[in-house]
């Protein structure tokens with residue numbers, strides 16, 4: 001049985017894929033009936049005491065219900081649980097309760113307006129990459145989301161989870177950052193606030209979200225004319241591995257093919273994603289010629305502050321960051337040129 005199959009079975013065992021399966025009346029042999037807890041009396045949602053733990057499961061159907069549940073101490077949200085469950089299994093301190101965001105319609109919706117895309121934070125990444133219009137407009141972000149784990153992982157994994165797990169190697173984060181993505185956060189007082197994606201992770205496993213807050217949506221403005229992105233990563237294995245370097249680049253061209261705007265973001269080379277203004281400056285005004293690409297690559301390498309571990313040395317990560325920056329810039333430039341003046 002593959003890793004994800006085991007994960008999915010474990011997930012179904014622990015928190016259940018369906019709310020009905022978690023009602024005390026239909027508890028199977030492995031799921032005990034609930035006792036009184038500090039969380040009792042909250043909205044009637046799926047709830048179970050889990051086998052061998054005191055972990056409980058809630059499945060609110062509205063943002064407001066979720067905010068109410070998160071007012072209780074030591075309560076944690078999840079979407080796909082593709083990080084949460086392995087971490088619990090690995091012995092990370094358990095919360096008292098998990099709040100499933102996937103039953104809230106707004107969190108699993110993908111909408112496109114004239115101005116922006118609005119992606120529910122718990123939307124399975126497979127649903128996003130299957131969206132042809134989105135993938136055509138943001139091929140780099142779609143390819144980053146499409147690199148997360150396997151098909152099975154992507155049937156559950158979300159952009160909100162990838163971001164808020166706050167791994168420096170999270171694939172979608174550099175790609176979201178070069179596209180200027182923002183998150184809408186539900187706050188503990190029942191309101192919302194909006195922040196740039198790059199301001200969410202503050203270090204490995206840490207975010208700027210306050211207790212009781214969670215991400216509702218990710219917003220990405222519609223791509224301007226002759227603008228395209230690309231995401232490339234290096235992994236030691238051919239599949240199912242974590243980036244030792246990930247690079248997102250987005251460029252905008254004028255009608256003559258000259259770069260008028262550029263964004264470069266590096267993953268897995270520092271505690272949080274690194275924007276590289278010197279690489280962006282080298283690309284802007286160029287036609288993505290060799291000289292400009294060489295300066296951008298050197299700037300990307302210079303911006304790295306990576307760890308040295310069995311998966312990649314500091315020297316290796318630093319070198320690869322430059323190589324991938326050059327390649328991603330070329331791909332983004334080709335894609336932008338192919339748009340041939342079409343707005344999207």
Ligand SMILES: Cc1cc2nc3c(=O)[nH]c(=O)nc-3n(C[C@H](O)[C@H](O)[C@H](O)COP(=O)(O)OP(=O)(O)OC[C@H]3O[C@@H](n4cnc5c(N)ncnc54)[C@H](O)[C@@H]3O)c2cc1C
Pocket residue numbers: 003004007076077078079080081082083084085086101121122147148149150153156157158159160161162163164165169170171172209213214215216240241242243
């Ligand atoms: C086999 C396997 C392979 C993987 N490969 C990759 C890979 O190649 N690249 C990669 O980047 N990742 C990879 N991952 C990690 C994981 O799949 C991704 O990080 C995924 O995007 C997490 O999404 P999720 O919805 O499952 O997050 P969850 O596990 O549900 O949550 C992750 C964290 O984010 C928090 N969270 C979730 N949603 C929200 C929200 N809306 N607001 C606030 N906090 C929230 C949770 O509390 C938790 O701390 C892999 C995982 C597995 C098991």
